[in-house]
Amino acid sequence: MAISIKTPLSRESAKKLKAGDSCLISGVIYTARDAAHKRLCELIAQGKELPLDIKDSIIYFVGPTPAKPGQAIGSAGPTTSYRMDAYSPDLIAIGQTGMIGKGKRGPEVITAMKQYGAVYFGAIGGCGALLSKCIKKAEVIAYDDLGAEAIRRLEVEDFPVIVIIDSNGNNLYETGREAYLAQKNK
Amino acid sequence: MREIDALKITQAVKKLCIESNCHLSSDIKERIESFCEDETWAQAKEILERIIENYNISDENNQPVCQDTGVACVFLKIGQDVHVKGDITEAVNEGVRQGYEEGYLRKSVVRDPLDRVNTGDNTPAMLYFEIVPGDKIEVTVAPKGFGSENMSKIAMLRPSDGLQGVKDFVIKSVEEAGPNPCPPIVVGVGIGGTFDKAAYLAKKALIRPVDVSNEDPFYANLEKELLQEINNLGIGPQGFGGKTTALAVNIEKYPTHIAGLPVAVNINCHVTRHGSEVI
Numbered sequence: 001m002a003i004s005i006k007t008p009l010s011r012e013s014a015k016k017l018k019a020g021d022s023c024l025i026s027g028v029i030y031t032a033r034d035a036a037h038k039r040l041c042e043l044i045a046q047g048k049e050l051p052l053d054i055k056d057s058i059i060y061f062v063g064p065t066p067a068k069p070g071q072a073i074g075s076a077g078p079t080t081s082y083r084m085d086a087y088s089p090d091l092i093a094i095g096q097t098g099m100i101g102k103g104k105r106g107p108e109v110i111t112a113m114k115q116y117g118a119v120y121f122g123a124i125g126g127c128g129a130l131l132s133k134c135i136k137k138a139e140v141i142a143y144d145d146l147g148a149e150a151i152r153r154l155e156v157e158d159f160p161v162i163v164i165i166d167s168n169g170n171n172l173y174e175t176g177r178e179a180y181l182a183q184k185n186k
Numbered sequence: 187m188r189e190i191d192a193l194k195i196t197q198a199v200k201k202l203c204i205e206s207n208c209h210l211s212s213d214i215k216e217r218i219e220s221f222c223e224d225e226t227w228a229q230a231k232e233i234l235e236r237i238i239e240n241y242n243i244s245d246e247n248n249q250p251v252c253q254d255t256g257v258a259c260v261f262l263k264i265g266q267d268v269h270v271k272g273d274i275t276e277a278v279n280e281g282v283r284q285g286y287e288e289g290y291l292r293k294s295v296v297r298d299p300l301d302r303v304n305t306g307d308n309t310p311a312m313l314y315f316e317i318v319p320g321d322k323i324e325v326t327v328a329p330k331g332f333g334s335e336n337m338s339k340i341a342m343l344r345p346s347d348g349l350q351g352v353k354d355f356v357i358k359s360v361e362e363a364g365p366n367p368c369p370p371i372v373v374g375v376g377i378g379g380t381f382d383k384a385a386y387l388a389k390k391a392l393i394r395p396v397d398v399s400n401e402d403p404f405y406a407n408l409e410k411e412l413l414q415e416i417n418n419l420g421i422g423p424q425g426f427g428g429k430t431t432a433l434a435v436n437i438e439k440y441p442t443h444i445a446g447l448p449v450a451v452n453i454n455c456h457v458t459r460h461g462s463e464v465i
Contacts, residue, residue, distance in 0.1 A: 035302070065250045065292040074290055075250040080333040080366050102424065103333070103366035124233060124424060125333065125368035126457045128253040130240035147304055148253075148292050162426070173365050173425050180227050180427030181420040 002160070008056035011117035014097040017163050019170035023121065024158040029058040029100070031152040033079050036143055037087035044090050051142035051151060054091060058098030058121075063148035064138070065128070073138040073154070075128030078102040081120070085109050092118045100161055110169050121161035122172075134159040188265075188321040190465055192272025195262075195325060198463045199281025199311075202327035203258055204289035206461040207250045210241050213395035214372075214458050217433045221370065230428025234370075237423070237456055252457040255291035256329030258282045258311040261393065265320035279309040294332070314386070328393050328460040334371060334453045337363035340385055343447040352377060352449050353412065359451040360416050360432065365425020368455035372396060373416065373435045376450040378442040387438035388452035393460045396434035409435045433458075 003017070007027030017023070030052050032040065043050055061081050065074030081101030088099060089112035097118045102125040113120065123131055137155035144150050164172045215238075222234035244251040260278050264270075270277075286293055286308040293308040312330075339359045343351045356375055363371070376387025399406035412435040422428025433456065442448060 063253060063292060063294075065253050065255060066290045068249070068290050074292070075244075075253040077253050079254070080336065082366065102368065104364060122424065122426075124236050124240075126252045126455050127236055127240040129243040129247065129249045129251060130236060132249075133243070147306070148294070149304075176229070176427035177420045177422065177425070178427075180230070180422060180429075183227075184420065184429075 007058055009058055009097045010056050011097055014119045015117045015167045017119050017166055019163050019166045019172045019175060021163040023161050023163065025058065025161060026157050026159070027155070029060050029154050029156055029159070031060050031062050031064070031154060033061050033063050033149050034083050035146050035149045036151050037084050039143060041087045041090050044094065052153070055095035056097050057095070058100060059091070059096060060154065061099065061101035064132070064152075065148075067138070071132070073132050073135045076132045076135055077128035078123045078125055081105055088112065092116050104173065105165060110165060113165065113167055114169050117167045119163055119167055120165040122164040123159070123161050131159070187267055187269050189269050189271055190323060192270055192274060192277035194465050195270070195274060195277040195323065196281040196284070198325040198465060199258075199260060199278050199327055200285035200288070202325065202461040202463060203282060203285030203291065203329065206327055206459040207255045207289065207291055207329055208244050208248050210244075210251060210457065211395065211460065213397045214433070214456070215241065217396050218370070218456060221430045221433060225428060225430050227422060227428040229426055230422045230430060233423040233426065234430060250291060251459070252331060252455070253292055254294065254331035254333060255286070256331045256459070257295055258308060259314070259328045259330050259389065260311045261314045261316070261326040261328070261390075263316045263318050263324040265322045266317055267321040268323055275313060278311050278313055282309050282311045283307040323465045324462060325465065326393055326460060326462040331455060331457065334367035334455045337367040338388070338450070338452045340381065340448070340450040342381065343449055345445070345447050347447060351447065353415070355449050356412055356435070356451055357415055357419075359453070360421075361419060363453055364421055367453045368457070369421055369425060370423055370430045370433045370456050372433050372454040372456075372458045373412070374452040374454065375412075375435060375437045376452070377437060377439040377448070379440040379448060380442070381448055383440055384448035384450040385452070387440055388450035391436035391438040392452055392454050392458065394436050396436070396458070400437050402439075405437050405439060409437050
């Protein structure tokens with residue numbers, strides 16, 4: 001049974017989620033990938049205001065395809081998250097509680113997740129057409145010049161994710177594989 | 187000597203960019219569906235079902251299967267009895283430009299690897315030429331996503347490392363890539379040649395349909411053996427555990443120097459895309 005998450009995601013709610021939990025996210029999430037993360041962290045370093053409300057926010061690592069007429073957004077699956085490892089800890093430190101992506105994360109990110117209470121969700125990579133159906137509205141709110149990499153405010157309904165790494169550092173990439181192999185070798 | 191207008195190349199590239207990004211080829215679909223049937227781990231099976239649902243939506247809506255519509259890798263086999271009227275490279279880039287704009291595909295190319303300003307039209311293509319006998323041109327477009335490209339590797343092994351060295355390197359590359367390249371993956375392996383030739387062979391291996399084995403029975407067998415070993419790793423779809431880590435291993439080989447054994451591993455995700463047309 002999937003857990004329903006309504007944004008914003010408080011630190012307390014983030015801490016309750018466990019690696020392996022299936023969740024359906026509804027509400028507002030923000031998109032950002034490499035170039036946007038770099039700019040956000042430059043703003044943090046300069047002590048300037050960010051173009052999004054970072055407190056209790058979920059950031060989706062995605063660069064969608066252009067929307068066709070009548071579509072809210074084009075195909076929009078997750079990009080590989082480790083490229084954001086250099087930036088995520090700074091954002092978590094000032095209030096971000098959720099990340100959606102795919103692939104491994106570095107120890108610096110997991111340390112920040114444990115310290116502040118944040119969670120790393122996975123969406124199915126390569127399923128951009130399917131996932132776009134859960135995105136009802138998309139609006140560029142910053143860095144329009146970056147094209148696909150601009151920051152978008154998304155309104156999502158029952159957006160399907162799985163908790164890959166929880167705020168205690170439990171990791172589905174390790175436990176899922178171990179469980180499968182243990183069963184296989186029985 | 188047959189004359190072909192460069193415009194024909196533009197038209198073919200444009201059409202193939204759009205088609206290959208929105209519709210997976212039947213060999214990949216059949217492989218995913220049969221592996222989904224054989225998958226025993228519940229969560230893995232569920233993910234494979236979502237993957238099938240996803241490409242069915244793409245077929246229906248003419249929508250890109252994945253948001254990373256890739257850098258356009260274009261392979262041209264040009265018959266030596268063909269004269270092309272116009273600039274071939276520009277014709278290919280114009281096809282990419284039109285295809286990515288009109289097909290609502292993502293523009294993912296930056297003009298310089300360090301200043302990183304987007305070219306805005308997904309050009310230039312990664313262009314490979316081959317001169318072959320005949321008076322035709324075969325155009326193949328293979329959009330390549332970078333989640334999987336980034337997990338690719340090359341090694342200059344010693345001849346004494348032999349077959350076992352090659353196998354170990356392929357397995358190690360897949361193991362280290364883990365969940366990052368969106369498994370189930372297709373593994374392209376290039377063995378032999380030079381440093382650059384091995385990498386090219388690995389890329390070329392990825393445009394061979396997954397249901398076609400290497401012509402050499404020894405290598406066809408090696409492809410099967412490696413696929414089996416990879417699918418014993420337990421990484422599974424998306425890396426959450428399961429049997430289906432790879433859909434296929436395709437190997438291309440070439441003669442090499444007495445002192446060398448180059449091996450390249452080019453990884454592709456389950457959205458392995460390619461399309462061809464003969465002009």
